[in-house]
Amino acid sequence: MKLSKSSKVVALCSLANFINAADRTIMPIAVVPMADEYHWNLAQQGWILSAFAYGYISSQVMGGKAAQRFGGKYTLAIAVTVWSLATFFTPSIASSLNVLTLARIILGFAEGFCLPTIFHIFATAVPVEERSRAFGYLVALGSVGQTLSSMICPQLLWPNMFRSFGILGFIWVAIWIFFYRDDDAVDDPEMLLRPTVDTKNTVRWTSYLSHRSLWAIYVAHFAMNFSNYIVLSWLPTYLQRHLGANALDVSFTAMPYIMNSLIGVVAGHYADSLIAKKWTVLSVRRLMTSIGLLGPALFLMLFGSVDSLALALSFVSISLGLCGCNSSGHMSNHPDVAPNHAGITFAISNTLATIPGLVCGPFTAAVVEYTGYWYPVFVMSSGVNIFGAIVYMSQSSASQVL
Numbered sequence: 001m002k003l004s005k006s007s008k009v010v011a012l013c014s015l016a017n018f019i020n021a022a023d024r025t026i027m028p029i030a031v032v033p034m035a036d037e038y039h040w041n042l043a044q045q046g047w048i049l050s051a052f053a054y055g056y057i058s059s060q061v062m063g064g065k066a067a068q069r070f071g072g073k074y075t076l077a078i079a080v081t082v083w084s085l086a087t088f089f090t091p092s093i094a095s096s097l098n099v100l101t102l103a104r105i106i107l108g109f110a111e112g113f114c115l116p117t118i119f120h121i122f123a124t125a126v127p128v129e130e131r132s133r134a135f136g137y138l139v140a141l142g143s144v145g146q147t148l149s150s151m152i153c154p155q156l157l158w159p160n161m162f163r164s165f166g167i168l169g170f171i172w173v174a175i176w177i178f179f180y181r182d183d184d185a186v187d188d189p190e191m192l193l194r195p196t197v198d199t200k201n202t203v204r205w206t207s208y209l210s211h212r213s214l215w216a217i218y219v220a221h222f223a224m225n226f227s228n229y230i231v232l233s234w235l236p237t238y239l240q241r242h243l244g245a246n247a248l249d250v251s252f253t254a255m256p257y258i259m260n261s262l263i264g265v266v267a268g269h270y271a272d273s274l275i276a277k278k279w280t281v282l283s284v285r286r287l288m289t290s291i292g293l294l295g296p297a298l299f300l301m302l303f304g305s306v307d308s309l310a311l312a313l314s315f316v317s318i319s320l321g322l323c324g325c326n327s328s329g330h331m332s333n334h335p336d337v338a339p340n341h342a343g344i345t346f347a348i349s350n351t352l353a354t355i356p357g358l359v360c361g362p363f364t365a366a367v368v369e370y371t372g373y374w375y376p377v378f379v380m381s382s383g384v385n386i387f388g389a390i391v392y393m394s395q396s397s398a399s400q401v402l
Helices: 005-038 042-058 060-070 072-088 097-111 114-125 128-155 158-179 189-193 205-209 212-242 247-276 281-304 309-328 330-337 342-353 355-371 375-395
Strands: none
Touching (some): 005 097, 005 114, 005 158, 042 097, 042 212, 060 342, 072 097, 072 114, 114 330, 128 330, 212 247, 212 281, 212 330, 212 342, 212 375, 309 330, 330 342, 342 355, 355 375
16 A cells, blocks of 8 residues: 555654654663662752753754754754764763763753654645644654653663664664655645745744634643653652562553553544544544543542552553543644644744753652652642643634634
């Protein structure tokens, strides 16, 4: 069966997100043996885990603008090359805490270009009737990357965790440069019926911050990331230090990502089927976002309230699984409200949604050290999710505003 051009674009971009997500999952697993080897305390581990977010938050808008100005092909290729270099050479510089922190910032900076560039590509290369599942596959492959990383890394010596996935990034870059062309979308006759991307900067920056429907997306994205950063950064540590998990048990941290990828794909196809059945796009986006925020809020609180390793893994897996519905909700809403500027709106959204990543490491460490408990962190995360769902349900739109 021959794949359409849009399907090939989705496949290649989803593979980039696979590597993107895998590379950022390595450190939360490796930090445990690294801390034992280099004698880092919990606060130092928190800063190492959060350093990624400082680079990530600083490059989102640059990524969207670079994709508009220079095209998606080389913007994405350069980004993957840089973050793969940062990953590959991490073992070589890990003995210096300052240099390692800088490498983590560089990793985050390069990865920050990835999704805004892909959103720019999808807005021009993927028809509206395919977007829910396109974003579903994009997010799902990211979860698969996290899954494989979570399964493979605990079985490796920590230096090999970084080197193996760094090499994988170099291989992807070669495939991407060979197969993808920026003019693929223009060559497709169907694309003549779709909006073109504005490269002339005709929209003022204030316009990206002056529409309630955009702020609904931004708030929902912030809420989703708040809990995700805590789970992504601290799950291996929580399971080992609090629930007594061993290295084999940590391999089961792949389960939440498996659930996320499966539910993300199923939700994407289901969302597109609802639109085909004449549901309004707005109704579908709100339904999926509500499930993707309220479901995790419930199960994250259950996760933090049990002392059974099996139950904890089950609850966090369901929580992150239901979070996959967001890919068909607010994350697919960008091309609806800003088809000509989806890369920029996502960049702004992801910038704001990275703020939790700046503080979740030091904040979680401070709360746990001060109170002696993890549960307050999970309750706060659930409350943020509930707030995000309320805002999105009341303020979102599927009508074009930019």
